[in-house]
Amino acid sequence: MTNYNIGSLFKGMFRTFQHLVGKKATLEYPEEKYIPRKGYRGEHRLKKDEQGRMKCVACFMCATACPAECIRIVAGPSPWPDRDKIPVSFEIDLLKCIYCGMCEEACPCDAIELTPTFTQIATTREEKIYDLQKLMNR
Amino acid sequence: MVTKDVLYKLVVFLATVGIAVGLVPIMTIVERRVAAFIQNRWGPNRVGPWGLLQPVADGIKAFFKEEFVPARADRLLHFIAPMLVFVPPAIGFAVIPWGNQIGSVKLQAVNLNIGVLFMMSVLSIAVYGLAIGGWASNNKWSLLGGLRASAQLISYELTLGLAILVAIMMAESVDPQVIVAKQTRGILSWNVFGGGNLLALPCGLLGILLLYTAALAENNRLPFDLPECEQELVGGYHTEYSSMKFAMFFMGEYVAMVNMSAIVTMLYLGGWYFPGITNPADHSWLGGILSVGVFMAKTFAILFVYVWIRWTFPRFKYNQLMNLGWKGLLPLSLANVALLAVVGVFTGGKP
Numbered sequence: 001m002t003n004y005n006i007g008s009l010f011k012g013m014f015r016t017f018q019h020l021v022g023k024k025a026t027l028e029y030p031e032e033k034y035i036p037r038k039g040y041r042g043e044h045r046l047k048k049d050e051q052g053r054m055k056c057v058a059c060f061m062c063a064t065a066c067p068a069e070c071i072r073i074v075a076g077p078s079p080w081p082d083r084d085k086i087p088v089s090f091e092i093d094l095l096k097c098i099y100c101g102m103c104e105e106a107c108p109c110d111a112i113e114l115t116p117t118f119t120q121i122a123t124t125r126e127e128k129i130y131d132l133q134k135l136m137n138r
Numbered sequence: 139m140v141t142k143d144v145l146y147k148l149v150v151f152l153a154t155v156g157i158a159v160g161l162v163p164i165m166t167i168v169e170r171r172v173a174a175f176i177q178n179r180w181g182p183n184r185v186g187p188w189g190l191l192q193p194v195a196d197g198i199k200a201f202f203k204e205e206f207v208p209a210r211a212d213r214l215l216h217f218i219a220p221m222l223v224f225v226p227p228a229i230g231f232a233v234i235p236w237g238n239q240i241g242s243v244k245l246q247a248v249n250l251n252i253g254v255l256f257m258m259s260v261l262s263i264a265v266y267g268l269a270i271g272g273w274a275s276n277n278k279w280s281l282l283g284g285l286r287a288s289a290q291l292i293s294y295e296l297t298l299g300l301a302i303l304v305a306i307m308m309a310e311s312v313d314p315q316v317i318v319a320k321q322t323r324g325i326l327s328w329n330v331f332g333g334g335n336l337l338a339l340p341c342g343l344l345g346i347l348l349l350y351t352a353a354l355a356e357n358n359r360l361p362f363d364l365p366e367c368e369q370e371l372v373g374g375y376h377t378e379y380s381s382m383k384f385a386m387f388f389m390g391e392y393v394a395m396v397n398m399s400a401i402v403t404m405l406y407l408g409g410w411y412f413p414g415i416t417n418p419a420d421h422s423w424l425g426g427i428l429s430v431g432v433f434m435a436k437t438f439a440i441l442f443v444y445v446w447i448r449w450t451f452p453r454f455k456y457n458q459l460m461n462l463g464w465k466g467l468l469p470l471s472l473a474n475v476a477l478l479a480v481v482g483v484f485t486g487g488k489p
Contacts, residue, residue: 009451016176016450025178 040116041099044092044130045138047111054136055111058085062103062112070096071103090132095125143243151232151247158231162392163193169445176449200385208276208378215274220379220386222267227394230260234400235314236433237410238418240426244315253314254302257401261356264394265291268358268365268375271387275378283374286456287358287365293463294355294362300471301349304341305405307478308333318409322418328408335485341478346406348471350443353398355463357391359444361451362459399440400433407436 027034036042047055058075076088103112115138122128167182167190174181183189207216233253237245250256265288272284308329309317321328330346332338355362366374376387403409410416410429417425454462 012450013446016446019178020172020175020446022178024175024180026180028180 034118036116036118038116040118041101041114042116042118043094043114043120043138044097044103044135045113045115046090046132046135047113048136053080054086055109056087056090057083057109057111058087058090059108061106061108065102065106067100067102068096068098070094087132090135092130092135094120094128094130146243147247150236150243150245154231154234154236154247155228157236158228158393158396159389161396162389163197165392165396165441166193166196166388168441169448172442172445173449176446197385200382203381205381205383206378211276211378212274215270216378217383219267219271219274220383220390222270223264223390224267224386224393225390226260226263226267227390227397230257230397231393231400233257233314234397234404235318235409237426237429238416239421240423241421245426245430246315249315251313254306254312254317254405257397258299258302261394261397262291262295264390267387267390271379272375275375277378279371279373280375280377283365283371283377286371287375290355290358290362290364290459290463293460294352294467297348297463297467297471298352298356300468300475301345301352302401302405303475304345304471304478305329305333305349307475307482308335308338308342314404314409318404318411319418321408322411325408325413328406328411330406335481337481337485338478341474341481342406344470344474345478346402348467348474349402349406350440351467353402354444354447355459357394357398357444359395360448361453363453364456364459367453395441395444396437399437399444402440403433403436407440409433412436 049055057078058073060073060075063069063071063073070093072089072091072093073087074089075085078084078086080086099114101114104114117138120128170192171181171183171189181189182192185191185195207213232248233246233250233256235244235246239245268287269284272280272282272287275281305317306312309320311317311320317329320333323334325331326336327334328342330342332340332342354360358365365371366376371377376384379387410433411418412432416429416432
């Protein structure tokens with residue numbers, strides 16, 4: 001005689017009912033945006049100090065620490081007396097970047113940071129190489 | 139006033155047809171949304187408010203698809219099969235009492251005194267459509283699907299009949315009006331609770347369980363949807379159907395579901411009666427509309443359980459299906475009928 005086990009049928013129905021009324025896993029994307037947790041490593045940005053000047057001193061620490069070698073800096077003389085150099089060009093190739101956060105850890109001036117922004121839109125490869133202006137304005 | 143009565147009947151008849159066809163699109167959207175909710179998704183919610191216009195979009199899509207008939211298929215039978223699936227369950231709606239009477243007009247399209255028997259015989263015709271559709275497609279998977287459908291129907295028709303017999307024995311009639319009228323003496327007079335006799339309570343509970351299980355199998359619903367299982371049979375009997383012919387198969391299935399739910403409501407759950415909401419002696423317009431609402435609510439509750447069961451249980455194997463039908467449900471339903479007869483004899487000839 002087969003064991004039909006009616007009790008477990010009702011148990012299963014109860015479980016599916018819990019899912020019926022429970023929280024939905026789907027995010028309705030264009031209307032509802034996903035907000036990553038605090039400390040999520042997304043796109044980079046370069047910080048500014050209190051006077052609105054860039055914090056970066058073009059020390060190359062981030063470019064040296066970078067395991068993917070995606071940071072390219074060209075240094076130039078500084079117009080301000082408190083530092084020797086500032087970057088003339090600061091490019092991050094986000095197609096190469098692995099979002100490890102090493103640059104942020106290596107920076108002695110707390111100038112570079114990874115923001116929680118995780119959506120990036122680009123139609124060409126060139127657009128994915130963020131230059132100084134783009135990184136500063138984020 | 140013959141003409142006035144004919145006019146009233148015509149209105150009731152058209153409303154019945156409207157319900158029969160109109161409930162199908164509602165059921166498809168309910169099915170998809172509930173399925174999505176059970177799987178922690180949202181389901182189709184883009185077309186119209188809450189996705190309610192999705193069935194319209196589906197219908198338009200079905201109309202514009204290519205009508206395909208396979209080579210060497212039997213064109214005539216291929217054409218007739220979807221109609222044979224759709225029409226019989228729609229005819230079955232004729233004898234369902236949707237509500238209490240308004241004035242002197244009973245809310246039932248055809249007042250047949252053998253309504254339940256009529257409904258049973260009409261509902262079993264639908265399987266001819268499945269078998270013919272499977273055969274006419276000139277496709278072995280379709281044929282297997284059609285054969286499975288007919289074997290399954292024969293196996294479960296017995297249990298269905300015996301479960302209906304329990305309700306008939308409780309009401310001592312096969313007239314839908316009388317069956318419902320006998321269940322309007324309070325909630326304990328519903329056939330599911332023994333039809334007013336508490337000793338018959340186990341018979342009622344077992345009866346509705348058997349009737350519902352057999353109804354799932356009759357309508358080829360999960361967990362008994364072997365005639366159209368995708369894994370072995372591609373799509374079963376409607377593999378070679380497209381466009382509105384496929385939609386007819388689909389709609390026929392849903393109409394049969396709605397019809398079966400109405401039968402369960404009528405036979406076991408007191409029809410349009412709910413204590414405190416509808417009053418059998420109230421023949422006013424308000425009372426009539428309320429009774430239709432109660433009937434609809436009960437039917438929808440049963441339809442919801444159909445969907446709920448579909449997304450909970452896995453499909454049976456074919457030998458398991460036959461085992462359950464012949465070795466499990468059939469003896470159980472025979473024992474149920476015998477038990478009810480014994481209870482009837484010991485409580486003064488009236489179950």
